[in-house]
Amino acid sequence: MNSKTSGKIFINYRRGDTRGEAGRLMDSLTAYLGEGRVFRDIEGIEGGADFEQVLHDSVGSADALIILIGPQWLTITDDDGQRRLDDPDDWVAKEISSALDKGLPIFPVLVENAQMPHADELPDALKPLVRFNAISISDYRWSFDVTRLAKIIAFDLPGSVAEQQLNLIRNVVNLSLLISMLLTTALVVWNARSQLPLLELWQSGLSFVPIVGSSVLLLVFARLLDKSKRIYFYLSGLTGLIGSLLFYVLVFFAPESDEPLVLYFGSTALSGLMFVFMNYSGFKVR
Numbered sequence: 001m002n003s004k005t006s007g008k009i010f011i012n013y014r015r016g017d018t019r020g021e022a023g024r025l026m027d028s029l030t031a032y033l034g035e036g037r038v039f040r041d042i043e044g045i046e047g048g049a050d051f052e053q054v055l056h057d058s059v060g061s062a063d064a065l066i067i068l069i070g071p072q073w074l075t076i077t078d079d080d081g082q083r084r085l086d087d088p089d090d091w092v093a094k095e096i097s098s099a100l101d102k103g104l105p106i107f108p109v110l111v112e113n114a115q116m117p118h119a120d121e122l123p124d125a126l127k128p129l130v131r132f133n134a135i136s137i138s139d140y141r142w143s144f145d146v147t148r149l150a151k152i153i154a155f156d157l158p159g160s161v162a163e164q165q166l167n168l169i170r171n172v173v174n175l176s177l178l179i180s181m182l183l184t185t186a187l188v189v190w191n192a193r194s195q196l197p198l199l200e201l202w203q204s205g206l207s208f209v210p211i212v213g214s215s216v217l218l219l220v221f222a223r224l225l226d227k228s229k230r231i232y233f234y235l236s237g238l239t240g241l242i243g244s245l246l247f248y249v250l251v252f253f254a255p256e257s258d259e260p261l262v263l264y265f266g267s268t269a270l271s272g273l274m275f276v277f278m279n280y281s282g283f284k285v286r
Contacts, residue, residue, distance in 0.1 A: 007063030007157035009033070011040040012095045014084070017070035021111050025068070025137070025146065032150040033157075034164070064157055065099040066149075069134070070111040074121060085123055097125040105156040108134040109149065166283045169221050173278060176210035177271040183207055184264050207267035208244050211274070215240030218278060226284040236277035243270040 009029065013022040022040055029038045039062075059065060076084050084090050099106055108129065110116060116134045119127045135152065137145035154163070184207040218237035222230045247266035251259045 007037070008061060009038045009064045009066055009153060009157065010059055010062035010095075011038065011066045011068065012059075012092060012099075013040065013068035014070070014073055014076060014092050016076055017072045018068040018111050021070070021137075022068055024142075025066070025109070028142070028146040029150055029153075032147065033153070037157075059095050059098045059102070059104070062099070062104065064105040064107065064153060065096070066107045066109055066153075067096060067129070068109050068111055069114050069116070071114050073114065074117050085126070093123060093126060096129065100126070100128050105153075106132045107149065107153060108132050110134050110136040112138055163283075165221065166224055169217055170278070170283060173214040173217060174275070176214045177275050180207045180210045180271045181268055184267060188264070205263055207271075208247075208263070211240045211267060211270055212244055214274065215244075218274075225281055229281040229284045232277050232281035236274045236281075239277060240270055240274050243273070 011022050011026055013019065026038050026040055074085065078084055078087065085093050087093070096106075106129070108116060113136070116130070119130045122129060135145070135149050137149065187206075215237040218233045218240070222233035222237070225233055243266070247263055247270075250262055250266070254262045
């Protein structure tokens with residue numbers, strides 16, 4: 001299955017089993033994956049509804065399926081005592097069967113200590129469901145479990161809110177650092193052709209504006225990274241801020257004629273180091 005950057009995830013659930021968890025999970029995943037990507041049947045399916053149209057509106061428009069399996073998912077019965085999963089008109093089973101036929105990524109989610117059913121407990125059309133790894137979620141560790149689920153989904157359907165923000169930060173910082181280096185280089189070339197001093201002090205100082213701005217962005221948004229990778233954002237941001245301060249201190253001890261060049265080479269070195277540290281993070285979302 002190819003990854004899709006704007007994939008939609010449909011939540012399949014049984015109203016008599018996990019209705020409350022379905023709504024809560026939709027809200028939590030939306031916060032992580034972005035608006036408009038997670039949806040579910042809210043009103044239920046009326047008797048006599050068109051099978052093809054219902055599937056088109058649910059599984060047919062989805063790129064992945066989450067199946068909520070609660071304590072009664074396997075055993076719940078209708079008014080006649082028949083197990084709902086064995087009913088040929090059971091919409092929960094039909095949606096799952098359709099997703100299996102389409103080859104969608106499927107994520108069984110076990111709610112409050114529910115167990116993953118065995119193949120011999122399922123109708124024939126749903127037996128392939130046992131091939132998929134299930135993840136458990138519970139009320140007392142909801143945030144941790146849902147974040148773990150969102151990360152698993154992101155392997156098949158990348159494009160979480162955090163990923164989008166990190167991609168924007170990466171583009172902004174890369175562009176800012178490039179501007180920092182090109183700006184001072186362009187001023188050196190221009191001044192040389194105009195037979196002016198290579199750099200005026202104020203000109204060399206301009207290159208530190210995007211460096212300081214990029215450093216602040218990296219420090220603020222480091223929280224979006226996986227904990228094991230945040231150090232690289234912190235290193236990059238602190239390199240920019242502390243390095244800028246150090247080079248401005250050095251200016252006071254340098255001969256007046258060398259002041260612009262100290263800042264020029266300083267800004268170039270800082271930009272390079274920040275770029276290396278930032279990209280070592282791999283932009284791995286937490």
